[in-house]
Amino acid sequence: MSKWWMVRAGDNNELIPKWQLKQVASIGWADLGDPKQFSSRDKLIDKAHLVYAEEKPGTRLSWAGQVWRFYREIEVNDRVITYSKETREYLIGTVTKIHQYQPDIIDPYYPNVISVSWESKKISRDLLSQGAKNSLGGILTVFRVDDWGQELLGLLGGVTVPKVDDTPEETEAVNYQDFIERAKTMIEDLVDRLDPWQMQDLVAGLLQAMGYQVTVSPKGPDGGVDILAHKDAFGFETPIIKVQVKHRHAASGGPEVQQLLGANPHGASSLFVSTGGFTAAAKASALHNGVKLLDLSGIVELINEWYDKMPVDKQALIPLKRIYVPI
Structure with a gap:
């Protein structure tokens, strides 16, 4: 069964045009170097503690963990979703090639790359259930969104999926920055509904x-x-x-x-x-x-x-x- 991943397209979604042109998705943390050089996640975390010493320990762990997941856990035929704030639409693609460390593909700042076949059709955020909106509004650059795969596929195929009121039970404590980012996204939803x-x-x-x-x-x-x-x-x-x-x-x-x-x-x-x-x-x-x-x-x-x-x-x-x- 393929996994579903949310991957943020840069700090302000500015990478989306390049992603579509090159048929890829990419993330940063270039200071860590090529994750293939590390034999384990712990080794990568050790490097993060070294190169990001001025950041909080939890931040270092989070950054290294996201790079490791992008490198090791995303597989061919997994689905990738990203969000354009300007158009308030989600783009969906299918992974065609796993991780490559190629600083020259998109930008040296975003050297970790996977090949993605992006769908031409986009999904308006307004069509999602409230639970999906809440879950997809997290602040992390890379995270799993498997619970909403069927809803997204239905919308991609033009089928209205019954909306679920309740979000799935969280398995991890919510980071306060993530909570704030989700709140901002929900305020965007309220503003968008105004005439x-x-x-x-x-x-x-x-x-x-x-x-x-x-x-x-x-x-x-x-x-x-x-x-x-x-x-x-x-x-x-x-x-x-x-x-x-x-x-x-x-x-x-x-x-x-x-x-x-x-x-x-x-x-x-x-x-x-x-x-x-x-x-x-x-x-x-x-x-x-x-x-x-x-x-x-x-x-x-x-x-x-x-x-x-x-x-x-x-x-x-x-x-x-x-x-x-x-x-």
């Missing part, structure tokens, strides 16, 4: 939490500006911020950034919010013109920081409760 007008209100609420007065454009053509934010009640004092909000899965492009720059009021600072992320052209245009870009992950970070100071009606858009986690 475009609610999304504008959410962004406005975050700006209010930061001490700005806001004016939200009414429904209809906005001329490229959805929100105006300013420090004083009349909008005379600088900085004045003009905000465009695009709430969709598609990435926003360079022309949309230029539209925001050309919109009134001229001379105002520009903030472009896009839950679908940004194209390379949009990022280049924003960098050149001093436009601040904010994607879905950035929105979640701001929610975590400013939620308590948001107006109550804006908090109601994404109801959250603060808890304390032992570290």
